[in-house]
Amino acid sequence: MRRILHTMLRVGDLQRSIDFYTQVLGMKLLRQHDYPDGRFTLAFVGYAPESEAAAIELTYNWDTPAYELGSGYGHIALQVDDAYAACDDVRSKGGKVSREAGPMKHGTTVIAFVEDPDGYKIELIQRGTQ
Numbered sequence: 001m002r003r004i005l006h007t008m009l010r011v012g013d014l015q016r017s018i019d020f021y022t023q024v025l026g027m028k029l030l031r032q033h034d035y036p037d038g039r040f041t042l043a044f045v046g047y048a049p050e051s052e053a054a055a056i057e058l059t060y061n062w063d064t065p066a067y068e069l070g071s072g073y074g075h076i077a078l079q080v081d082d083a084y085a086a087c088d089d090v091r092s093k094g095g096k097v098s099r100e101a102g103p104m105k106h107g108t109t110v111i112a113f114v115e116d117p118d119g120y121k122i123e124l125i126q127r128g129t130q
């Protein structure tokens with residue numbers, strides 16, 4: 001049976017990103033591996049082992065400190081019990097809330113957006129509102 005394993009994001013500062021996904025969003029660092037011949041490091045973060053749930057693959061190219069995210073990237077969505085409380089929690093931990101919690105435009109799903117250190121948007125979707 002096929003399933004989504006991970007979404008890959010290129011990041012400019014690996015520890016900064018690991019700290020955000022673990023300390024601000026509550027994920028675990030699942031595994032990390034250096035590839036010196038390719039001058040890059042991969043770090044996988046998530047809420048459960050990769051055998052059970054999809055992860056985010058943080059790709060750090062040692063010689064690239066920043067990226068243009070472009071206009072095509074949208075977001076990675078996380079389920080939260082309470083989007084309003086989740087935004088307060090992210091803010092209290094120094095994270096950036098770019099769209100406060102509330103029903104989505106043209107719909108009823110309760111969402112919020114936060115941004116990771118590279119500016120990638122992470123959507124918070126309130127459980128039970130989809």
Ligand SMILES: C[C@@H](O)C(=O)SC[C@H](NC(=O)CC[C@H](N)C(=O)O)C(=O)NCC(=O)O
Pocket residue numbers: 074077099103104105109111123125
């Ligand atoms: C259902 C939830 O997973 C969503 O992502 S809906 C969020 C909604 N998306 C759009 O409006 C998509 C079309 C838009 N033109 C685009 O290309 O992003 C969204 O971003 N709503 C904004 C809001 O503030 O509600």
Ligand code: NI
Pocket residue numbers: 075077123
């Ligand atoms: Ni979405």
